[in-house]
Amino acid sequence: MIKLLIVDDEQVEREGLEAILKKAFPGLAIRQAKNGKAAVRVAGEFMPDIILMDIKMPGMSGLEAVEQISTAFPETKFVMVTAYDTFEYARQAIKLGVKDYLLKPSKASEIIATVGNVLAQIQEEWKETSHQQATLRKALALAETDIVTQLLFDHVHEVHLDMLVEMLGIRSTDEQFVMSVLLPAGGEGNYAAIKEKVRITSSCWVGALYGRQLPIIVFRDQEIKFRSQAVSLANEILSLAKSGDSPGWFVGIGNPCRSLNQTRQSYQESLIATMDPNQPRRFRFYSDVPVLDATADYSVAKQREKQFFDQIRLGKWDELYTDFMELIRRYENESADLVQIQQRMLELLWIASRIMSEIGVEAEFPLYSFQASDYRQLRAETGHLLERMRQSYLKHYNRLEADTIQTIKKYIVDHSHKDISLEYLGKKVGLSPIYISKMFKEKLGINYIDFLTECRMEKAKKLMVDPEKSLKEITFEVGYHEPNYFSKVFKKMYGLSPTEYRRTLLWKKG
Template identity: 40%
Template sequence: MIRMMIVDDEPIERIALHKIMAESSLDIEVVGEASNGREAIEAAARLQPDLITMDIKMPGINGLQAIEKIREANDSIKFIIVTAFDTFEFAQQAIRLGVYDYMLKPSRISVVLETIGKVVNEIKNTQIERQKRSSEKHRLQKMMPMVEADIVEQLLFDYVPSAYLSEMMDLLGFPSVKSGFVVNVQFTHAMAGGGQPAELEELYSKLIQQIHDSSITCWVGKMSGKQVQLIVFMDGELSYRAQAVGLARNLIQALNRRNDYRLFIGVGGQCQDVREMRRSYHEALLASIDSSLPVHYCLYEDVPHADNQVDRSLTIELEKNVLDEVRCGKWESAGEQVAKIIDVFEGVGQRIDMAQQRVFELLVNVTKLLQEMGIDVNKPYFRYQTTSYTQLKAETRYLIHQLVEVREAESDLLQTMKQYIRKYAHEDLSLERIAAIVNRNPFYVSKLFKEHFGMNYIDYLTEYRIEMAKQLMQESDKSLKEITFEVGYHDPNYFSRVFKKLVGHSPTDYRKMLIRPTIKK
């Protein structure tokens, strides 16, 4: 309902207009009246009306002066001037003040209703548009963290970049300085294997809130393997070290020892461009290896670097073999190749923490390969820092076994969905219904179809329905209308258009092509 206020120094005019509004069908509530400009200014501030009818000639502050003052406090209020003086001077001032319309005294009731009715419609349209913008802004705000996390994942883990990566980054908006560094936030429960997923979700929410409250300019990745990565942008007023240490201490003070979780933060080196952050990410992981430090954080530049690094050429062929075996599905052979790489590290005296990091990088590449093949897997985080090569081999076998299980489970998932679609393709088969059958979210199922079949879910369903229709045309005498409904369509004309688009012929022409005349000898 539109809130209206009447301003006029003549009581009879106010009473008459109030009565007209009360008896009209306009969606208006008269929330107040004023007899002069000063009262109008005070009442408008108190009542916050949507529309004010304003007399011009009033003692003291006149109507135009009152409008000017009211608009200074609230420029969304619409004004209709009510005056007995139809002069050019008043019209000029009214236009300058943004007055919507005016009425001359006296006016017929029909004119009053028509004039006010136009303003009411304008106000309602403005309110609808404002609500729409507010709703869109709210949806965008809810979507932004997901976009942010997706960008972090693509930039840091070197997954196949989305074609819309640049657009997504533009959507988030770059800070004035694009240089920055990566922070790896690692949560460890006081008891091995302890903690509940809900507790981690709560910690993740508190982390995001703490970053927001601290006005830190950064992008937050997803919680994965009890770790979260942040891409932190440089604050022009602070040095890299001052900003990194300050951020680490801030987060540790706010989040450490919540729900029996202990926080440790590894900080990678500074990069000059956001697309180079993968290097900083690897450095942040190295800085996270020794989580026993009493300060609960470590900068990569403070990590001691050993001189006995393994020459990359010693393992590059073995690493290539690992990827080739995974591509062919030969997991046992791939595991043997990884074990050989670990043997090389041990043989040259590579530090165990550096060897673990190199194996981790290899497994990340395996994960990337699996995702390129359409298999959705999480990053293979080590559960703890190994202290011997025997432990490293055992933990690596465990991670490879997890990858194998995911691949096999996803293969079963696709098979289940295919069988369900073939069984119920004739029904209203939505993506949400398919996702519920395999207990996955629709976005994940859509992504799975796209990666495995090279098409989205609806295209896959459509192709199967058309194949069913072609088979029915060949094997039965059913009418095209009957076939339309049997394969899951409700409109024969729509079915005909879809059929022709995929087959190249209309259903009628296609059926004629199936009929072959008998050749007499």
């Protein structure tokens, strides 16, 4: 409902205007104020969309009231009502952004036409704002999945990390942890329901679905204990499971961390926590995963797991092979139980298989074909499984066309004004979002989101040469939905705000 405020020191004038407008526009919510000072007070409570303001009133004049109200509510539209048709009043009114004016006395038809024009303008702006908000919501959903992907699998440039966090509008805290949700085969349709469920329950960012695994960055609620918050959220997610596919659901929970840049560690921990989904409960904390290497320091064993994780993700197979063999040799020197150590190696190989699946590499699930009778057999069989996984990795990598990255690069350059996400690019070229992120960084030495930003900023600089284009128009043309965010990114990259940069262009041109 559009709200209208009538301001006039003559009650008969106020009543007359209200009667005319109620008859012509029955949907309007109308309030009155008897002077400028009252108008400022009523505007603060009523927050009108349009104000019919008399100019000459005792005490605070109409123009003074307009100046104060427009400062607090810049979207409010004003129509001045006056018996004084002078240039000076008109000049001041235009300077204050007044949309129109009515001369006393005015015919009912003139009042209706003038107010009707302003109402039509307000409705058009609302329609445009609604469209922009819908577009922004869509863009923010893409930004959310992308920032999770970048945080967990790559480095996010501080320009994007700081401002995307601000844009997303989801309350973040100084501490967070990652949950990895494993879904049953064919359970991808639960994505929207999970996202809605966690939105209601906790402050979090939901990533993209990779195969059957969904990562969620959860921000700590300092009012309750970490385990209580995690268990509550895990149970909420698991409540979405249907009775038939309940065994396919499992939630791994990583440890809390103090920085967004450390979330990859919590993510790795959450994956390790899903290694054995055959648990009495359908969720498991990383801190509850037993360390089979009883002779080793706990933190050292966990650090080794993370090292294996990164070696596989980056394709460092020679390093991985050497570290596996060294680990088995150390177990042998300590005379550790062979059955337990083979199980330990299988767990680590299982992590490797999970990571490969996430980056789009199809590989057989690693299984030992027999129980090793000595450490020599264990080394040989472990090396054999690692080699099979390496071959799957190389086969996948070599199958990619040599110009895939150039295809992606060209698409981003040509379509930088659109909402381009890693997930969308993945579907376009048939690769996983994680793999594209990795490949883009390796081949071009830059994150895809930084490359996309550079394309947009270069296009913006070219558009700024045209003085007829407003910065708001340029914001939308280059692919952003929020002028303030565009300005912050531009200044972060070039050291000048868009306004300052454009001023330098005009100065050089002059």
